[in-house]
Amino acid sequence: MLSGAMQGALSTNLDGALGRTGWRWAFIINGVCTIFIALLAFFLLPGFPDRPNPLAKFYLRPRDIEVAEARTRRIGRDAQVGIKVKTFFRCFKFWHIWLFSIAWAIGSGITPSSYFNLWLKSLKNPDGTKRYSVGMLNYLPIAGQALQLVAELLFSGFSDYLGTRLPFLLLQSVISITSLIILIIRPGNEHAYMAGWYLNYVGA
DSSP states (O other), X not given: OHHHHHHHHHHHHSTXXXXXXXXXXXXXXXXXXXXXXXXXXXXXXXXXXXXXXXXXXXXXXXXXXXXXXXXXXXXXXXXXXXXXXXXXXXXXXXXXXXHHHHHHHHHHHTOGXXXXXXXXXXXXXTTSOBSSOHHHHHHHHHHHHHHHHHHHHHHHHHHHHHTOOHHHHHHHHXXXXXXXXXXXXXXXXXXXXXXXXXXXXXXX
């Protein structure tokens, strides 16, 4: 959501600045933010209980490390030794990773909301001009992402509160399937079709 809002603002306000188009500025600013966050990781990630990050001393107190080591001993977990070649190839023997990969591929395939802005980009006015500016192409999907965030919080919150999973999984699946049917049928009413896109965010 933040990235979409920022890219919309950059495309609108920095288009043409220093001879660069707005989308180029979006890439530049996003790159700078990415590098900044990556550098923060060197100071904020605590490391492992037996090998704490020395750069994190400003917030990682000796008492915190002692608690982490005590918890590690209590559950009988060995110290981290890194990934060896044998260990790496052994993970492919577990059926869980293959099933998860298939489920992930299927899940990614039924969430077309990532292409919502491409549909918006294809819309034209009666005179043939583009209906939405570059900024709006970034802003409109934010509403869908906000719906998705609220839906996830509600589904997971009520699921934990009631101590049950299946009803909410089924509800989310029904919403997702309904949205996919709308997108496949592609009704002539443009508002109904757009509702299908936003519904897909909720069921994603």
